[in-house]
Amino acid sequence: MSVLRPLLFPWWALQLATDTKSFGDNGLLGSERLNARGLHVARVRWADSMAARRRARLARLISPAHAAEYAGNGFVHIPDFLLADAFARLRDEAMAARLPAREMVQGDTITRRIALDPEALASIPAAHMLLRDPRWRGLNRYVGTFDSEPLTYIQSILSHRHAAPPDPQEILHADTFHATVKAWYFLTDVAADEGPFTYVPGSHRLTPARLAWEQERSERAARGELDRLSMRGSLRIDASELAGLGLPAPRALAVPANTLVVADTHGFHARGASVRPSTRVEIWSYGRRNPFLPWTGFDPGSLPGIAERRIPLYWKALDMLARWSPQAWADVGRKRPADE
Numbered sequence: 001m002s003v004l005r006p007l008l009f010p011w012w013a014l015q016l017a018t019d020t021k022s023f024g025d026n027g028l029l030g031s032e033r034l035n036a037r038g039l040h041v042a043r044v045r046w047a048d049s050m051a052a053r054r055r056a057r058l059a060r061l062i063s064p065a066h067a068a069e070y071a072g073n074g075f076v077h078i079p080d081f082l083l084a085d086a087f088a089r090l091r092d093e094a095m096a097a098r099l100p101a102r103e104m105v106q107g108d109t110i111t112r113r114i115a116l117d118p119e120a121l122a123s124i125p126a127a128h129m130l131l132r133d134p135r136w137r138g139l140n141r142y143v144g145t146f147d148s149e150p151l152t153y154i155q156s157i158l159s160h161r162h163a164a165p166p167d168p169q170e171i172l173h174a175d176t177f178h179a180t181v182k183a184w185y186f187l188t189d190v191a192a193d194e195g196p197f198t199y200v201p202g203s204h205r206l207t208p209a210r211l212a213w214e215q216e217r218s219e220r221a222a223r224g225e226l227d228r229l230s231m232r233g234s235l236r237i238d239a240s241e242l243a244g245l246g247l248p249a250p251r252a253l254a255v256p257a258n259t260l261v262v263a264d265t266h267g268f269h270a271r272g273a274s275v276r277p278s279t280r281v282e283i284w285s286y287g288r289r290n291p292f293l294p295w296t297g298f299d300p301g302s303l304p305g306i307a308e309r310r311i312p313l314y315w316k317a318l319d320m321l322a323r324w325s326p327q328a329w330a331d332v333g334r335k336r337p338a339d340e
Helices: 005-015 032-036 039-061 064-073 084-096 118-123 127-131 134-144 208-222 307-321
Strands: 075-078 099-106 109-115 151-158 181-186 197-199 251-253 260-264 269-271 279-287 330-335
Touching (some): 032 039, 075 134, 134 181, 151 307
Antiparallel strands (some): 151 279, 181 260, 197 251
């Protein structure tokens, strides 16, 4: 590798202007000298500035009340999102559908995902109502800072299914160094002690204290002193550090079914601990693009006919790669969301 390093420098340099986040896979991002001089923090500041500009152009898509809630908390929380009859129809159709599923095991927890692709949408007609709702569309775009269609799944979290260490998603973390959006529309009730989505209010803001923390973490990453997931660019933080950053305690969102939460996962968040085996089912979406793009649109992947087929194509690509390298997401055949 020492012989090949000079050949990789141009590629590593190009990646600095993308969403590449791993300190361990890019010799420039993982450089002790460059991070001591502020490389990581410069990317964080640049990405935050670009996100603010794009978000300002998308503010028309959401209500002023939701914009204020996002600005204060880093997430928007809407109970009773759909009318009761509409929610019941969507829940019943989704829970009854047996569709192609993928699963990943992390610690003692199974995460199951079923793509909302053309087959799933044909089996769950009520899902169209959610995906076309202007609030769903607007919040995903505003929080994510791009006029792009997110990847959308039915997601199930099955906790305590293996005799293994706790799920690493239960540790507070930021997904990456820039604004990115995830949404949870809960089809089941979520109790406070059964793995609720947990967020540190206000932790999406780029304060001087947060920048100092990012600087310290980047220097430690360059020395190889962080855990594996932090080295990959998803920085972990202990709850005891929050007060030093001027942040409050994490807030666990124990919510009834038919609640929507849309969050910027550059803020610190986690899956709350579950004290017993539990199953949480939600319609879950995820959006992340190059944070340095100056425009909000121009996303071919959002075009009708393409957007709903991206996940099956991605899964096929994973299956091809599995011939040479094990993949985290396993094909488990057809399942319903709550199947054991």
